[in-house]
Amino acid sequence: MSGEPISAAAKGQRILLVEDDPNLGILLQDYLQLKGKYEVVLARDGEEGARQFSREKFDLCILDVMMPKKDGFTLGREIRKINPVIPIIFATAKTMIEDKSEAFTLGGDDYITKPFRIEELLLRINALLKRVNKQEKTPETETLDKFEIGDYLFDYTAQLIKKDDLQQKVSTKEAELLRLLCLKKNNVLTREEALISIWNDDNYFNGRSMDVFLSKLRKYLRDDPKVEIINVHGKGYKLIVN
Amino acid sequence: MSGEPISAAAKGQRILLVEDDPNLGILLQDYLQLKGKYEVVLARDGEEGARQFSREKFDLCILDVMMPKKDGFTLGREIRKINPVIPIIFATAKTMIEDKSEAFTLGGDDYITKPFRIEELLLRINALLKRVNKQEKTPETETLDKFEIGDYLFDYTAQLIKKDDLQQKVSTKEAELLRLLCLKKNNVLTREEALISIWNDDNYFNGRSMDVFLSKLRKYLRDDPKVEIINVHGKGYKLIVN
DNA sequence: GTTTCGTTTTAACAAATTTTAACAGAAATG
DNA sequence: CATTTCTGTTAAAATTTGTTAAAACGAAAC
Numbered sequence: 001m002s003g004e005p006i007s008a009a010a011k012g013q014r015i016l017l018v019e020d021d022p023n024l025g026i027l028l029q030d031y032l033q034l035k036g037k038y039e040v041v042l043a044r045d046g047e048e049g050a051r052q053f054s055r056e057k058f059d060l061c062i063l064d065v066m067m068p069k070k071d072g073f074t075l076g077r078e079i080r081k082i083n084p085v086i087p088i089i090f091a092t093a094k095t096m097i098e099d100k101s102e103a104f105t106l107g108g109d110d111y112i113t114k115p116f117r118i119e120e121l122l123l124r125i126n127a128l129l130k131r132v133n134k135q136e137k138t139p140e141t142e143t144l145d146k147f148e149i150g151d152y153l154f155d156y157t158a159q160l161i162k163k164d165d166l167q168q169k170v171s172t173k174e175a176e177l178l179r180l181l182c183l184k185k186n187n188v189l190t191r192e193e194a195l196i197s198i199w200n201d202d203n204y205f206n207g208r209s210m211d212v213f214l215s216k217l218r219k220y221l222r223d224d225p226k227v228e229i230i231n232v233h234g235k236g237y238k239l240i241v242n
Numbered sequence: 243m244s245g246e247p248i249s250a251a252a253k254g255q256r257i258l259l260v261e262d263d264p265n266l267g268i269l270l271q272d273y274l275q276l277k278g279k280y281e282v283v284l285a286r287d288g289e290e291g292a293r294q295f296s297r298e299k300f301d302l303c304i305l306d307v308m309m310p311k312k313d314g315f316t317l318g319r320e321i322r323k324i325n326p327v328i329p330i331i332f333a334t335a336k337t338m339i340e341d342k343s344e345a346f347t348l349g350g351d352d353y354i355t356k357p358f359r360i361e362e363l364l365l366r367i368n369a370l371l372k373r374v375n376k377q378e379k380t381p382e383t384e385t386l387d388k389f390e391i392g393d394y395l396f397d398y399t400a401q402l403i404k405k406d407d408l409q410q411k412v413s414t415k416e417a418e419l420l421r422l423l424c425l426k427k428n429n430v431l432t433r434e435e436a437l438i439s440i441w442n443d444d445n446y447f448n449g450r451s452m453d454v455f456l457s458k459l460r461k462y463l464r465d466d467p468k469v470e471i472i473n474v475h476g477k478g479y480k481l482i483v484n
Numbered sequence: 485g486t487t488t489c490g491t492t493t494t495a496a497c498a499a500a501t502t503t504t505a506a507c508a509g510a511a512a513t514g
Numbered sequence: 515c516a517t518t519t520c521t522g523t524t525a526a527a528a529t530t531t532g533t534t535a536a537a538a539c540g541a542a543a544c
Contacts, residue, residue, distance in 0.1 A: 119289050126296045130324075171491055186399050208531095209493055215533055230401060231531065233414045233501055240400045413501055450521095451503055457523055473521065475511060 013059040013129060014039045018049035018075065019091070020067045028062075028118065036122050046070025053079055058086065060129060062121070065092040076109075083144060084197055085183045087128040091116070147182040150227040150241050154178060161220055168220055173198060177213050181229065181239035190236040255301040255371060256281045260291035260317065261333070262309045270304075270360065278364050288312025295321055300328065302371055304363070307334040326439060327425045329370040333358070373429065389424040392469040392483050396420060403462055410462055415440065419455050423471065423481035432478040 015038045019025040022044065029040045041056065043049040047069045053061070061079060063072035076088050089110045110124050147154045153162045159175045161168040170178070176198045180189050195202035195210060214229060214237065221227045228240045257280045261267040264286065271282045283298065285291035289311045295303070303321060305314035318330050331352045352366050389396045395404045401417045403410045412420070418440045422431050437444035437452060456471060456479065463469045468484045 117289075119293065123289055123293050123296070126293060130296050173492070205494075208495090211531065212493080212533080214531090218532090228400070231414075231500090233530070235414070238399070242400060415502070447504075450505090453521065454503080454523080456521090460522090473510095475520070 012039060014041065014057065015125070016041050016043065016049065016053055016056075016058040016061045018043045018046065018062065018067065018072065019064045020045050021064075028121070031118050032122065032125070036125060038125070046072065046075045049075050050078055054082070059132070060125060061086060061088045062125075063088060063090055065090055080197065084180060085132070087132055089121070089124060089128070144183070147179070149182065149221065149239070150224040152221060152224060152227065154182065163223060170220065174213055174216055174220075177210065178217055181217075181237065185239050185241060188232050188236050188238055192236075194236070254281060256283065256299065257367070258283050258285065258291065258295055258298075258300040258303045260285045260288065260304065260309065260314065261306045262287050263306075270363070273360050274364065274367070278367060280367070288314065288317045291317050292320055296324070301374070302329045302331070302367060304331045304333060304367075307332055322439075326422070327374070329374055331363070331366060331370070386421075386425070389421070389427075391424065391427075391463065391481070392466040394463060394466060394469065396424065405465060412462065416455055416458055416462075419452065420459055423459075423479065427481050427483060430474050430478050430480050434478075436478070 015032060017025065017028055017032070017040050019028065019042065025042050025044065029042045032038050032040045041052055041058070043052050046063075046067045049061075049063065050070065061076075063075055065072035067075075072090055072092070076090065079086065079088065087109065089112055091112050091114055093114055110128060112121055112124060145156050147156070149161075151163050154160070155162070156175055156179045159170050159172065161170055161178075177194060180194050180197060183189075191207060191210070192202045195206050199206040199209070218229055221229070226242045230238050230240055232238055257274060257278075259267065259270055259274070259282050261270065261284065267284050267286065271284045274280050274282045283294055283300070285294050288305075288309045291303075291305065292312065303318075305317055307314035309317075314332055314334070318332065321328065321330065329352070331354055333354050333356055335356055352370060354363055354366060387398050389398070391403075393405050396402070397404070398417055398421045401412050401414065403412055403420075419436060422436050422439060425431075433449060433452070434444045437448050441448040441451070460471050463471070470482045472480050472482055474480055
């Protein structure tokens with residue numbers, strides 16, 4: 001019966017499940033804990049979900065879209081502000097996908113249409129977590145706030161890049177962009193993803209604007225040859241640290 | 243019965259078998275474990291197969307094409323996304339081969355038509371695994387990211403080819419193509435496979451575009467006579483390293 | 485309300501990457 | 515050996531990106 005060797009992906013990873021239907025909620029929670037070996041925290045509406053997310057640490061979120069008090073998309077946006085890389089799965093009715101999805105296909109996000117089969121959900125969870133786990137996690141990035149970039153130390157909140165004893169102030173947009181790059185260190189940050197996350201709109205002109213910021217960031221980081229922001233033509237950018 | 247020298251191929255290698263007919267499934271599983279000395283995980287439909295694949299490590303997949311929930315070809319594509327080199331054997335009815343096979347003769351893939359003799363299957367498994375195992379696994383290539391090519395060292399993520407102390411930047415497409423060649427070092431990389439993997443479409447023009455990149459790669463690598471990218475007429479290319 | 489300063493956007497041009505085109509050479513076909 | 519198909523190479527066109535400077539914007543100071 002194929003055994004159940006607990007994969008690397010399932011090492012006590014935590015899922016935030018926000019679902020207003022208590023029956024479905026409990027069912028999912030149980031299934032994911034039993035079959036998926038995940039630790040699942042269940043919140044009964046958007047507000048409670050937001051409260052839980054800001055209180056504890058999670059590796060993935062499952063958000064019902066239709067919820068009282070605060071809908072899933074709004075909650076998703078709030079969560080994205082705090083953590084732009086955590087994978088989110090939106091559970092939505094089929095008709096809803098068309099409209100909003102465009103603006104939300106970023107990140108490591110995924111959709112599942114209600115009603116769904118529970119195995120399908122577990123499948124997607126596994127896939128998303130696997131993808132994220134592949135990206136190296138340097139201990140520094142734990143905070144999502146301070147990043148080591150070669151010889152540099154980048155403090156997102158303070159908007160500072162330090163090297164040796166020199167400090168360089170950076171503007172808000174510069175900091176946001178660099179943060180996204182850091183969060184995806186050695187992986188591709190999509191243009192689209194960055195634009196939507198920072199500018200809320202990935203039109204041509206914002207794209208050009210972003211190019212200007214890329215150029216600035218490269219200037220800040222050019223004293224350490226180990227560090228490089230390379231372009232992935234037609235896709236986006238990679239922050240490389242050798 | 244040809245003796246039973248446990249080949250190099252059979253050193254605790256793992257096979258994912260996805261087959262919806264439980265009788266046949268169990269039969270195959272038992273046979274391959276006993277006669278083939280492989281560890282065989284059996285999944286009962288496409289979804290379970292995908293779940294298993296994302297959770298554990300395998301050396302080869304056997305996918306039934308006709309399956310409920312998720313057919314074998316779809317599953318194959320998903321698997322290919324995660325691992326572009328794992329050999330897949332599709333078990334299909336005779337009539338089905340014609341249509342879909344075109345787009346799927348990629349990889350180190352193989353077909354077997356139902357009904358088949360079970361020895362036939364084992365034969366093919368051994369052949370495929372032997373082929374894959376022949377491809378040298380230098381410790382560097384373990385990461386699927388850094389490759390030794392003769393005197394060169396190719397870093398896919400950083401998009402760099404190094405030789406001695408010289409560095410050569412390569413573009414994204416160049417890097418992607420070279421990576422595929424490296425993954426199949428000394429074996430054929432099908433044109434079709436490369437095109438679909440990199441361009442998502444193997445039409446004539448993308449093919450011509452790829453020829454241009456081949457030409458460029460040869461230029462980059464021409465300083466080491468041990469290294470060569472040769473054409474296999476009508477099939478594809480081989481990266482040869484003596 | 486105006487000035488000032490830092491930030492962001494727009495514009496203009498330069499450079500790199502990818503695609504298309506053109507032609508030449510090999511390999512297969514009959 | 516003539517013809518067709520496939521491949522190799524080079525150059526050009528098209529697209530995408532890089533960089534710089536000037537214009538527009540917005541918040542704080544005057």
